[in-house]
Amino acid sequence: MEVTFDNAPLIEYAVRKAYAHDPKVFTQGLCFAGDTLVESRGGYGESSVRTYDSRPPSLRAECFNDEDVWGEGVCSAGGDLVWQLIYEQRRALLFNVRTMTLVREIPYDRDGWGLCDHGSLAYSTDGSEVIVIRDRETLDAVGEIVVPGATQGLNDLTYLNGHLWINALQSWKIYCVDISNGKIVGLLDCKPMFADSEPDVDLMRTYGANGITVDPEHEGALLVTGKYWPWMYSVIPDLSSVREQQ
Helix, strand or coil: CCCCCCCCCECEEEEEEEEECCCCCCEEEEEEECCEEEEEECCCCCCEEEEEECCCCEEEEEEECCCCCCEEEEEEEECCEEEEEECCCCEEEEEECCCCEEEEEEECCCCCCCEEEECCEEEECCCCCEEEEEECCCCCEEEEEECCCCCCCEEEEEEECCEEEEEECCECEEEEEECCCCCEEEEEECHHHCCCCCCCHHHHHHHEEEEEEECCCCCCCEEEEECCCCEEEEEEEECHHHHHHC
């Protein structure tokens, strides 16, 4: 039976640490540029690129976008450089996150959603079932990965150990996709991270998880947050829990 968004098995995970996150930030993406944690913030008139001194994440600097820009996914472009995608305007912005300056902007061939990098490649989403493989330095498309059974918007993503971990738009779910064939392996359900008494939990349930990157402090761990979440979590997924269900 083909695994889809609707029948994907749950992946067990352990929360290793929780860090405070600004609950006023509409998170659209996370990445690292060297040891600098970078966050893309969305919203017209509020979009920005933010950098943090990590452990615990403490805001270092923020560079605001123009008021007509809605910031989306981010990924490293090497060194101090970071790409930020722009929603619907089909542009990509290159920032130097050491100086917090805009280096240049380029045309982009799809709506901007999620973005991550691995090695010389970048991977992007646009809400469809297609993940576009790109040259990390230019963002030129060099290939595609089709995710069978993808019925919800594929959004922010990161690469870890041969898999892409991708959150589904406006949900608590982060799907694990085999990068070699696009097949869904399973999903992380982030909802158990929150108690029902959590402030603004209904708002967080509306927007769900958004903002995911590899945690460099622990092998095999992911950093996960969401739009308006007051916490950022370091979690360790256990893929053996999925194999045991098969």
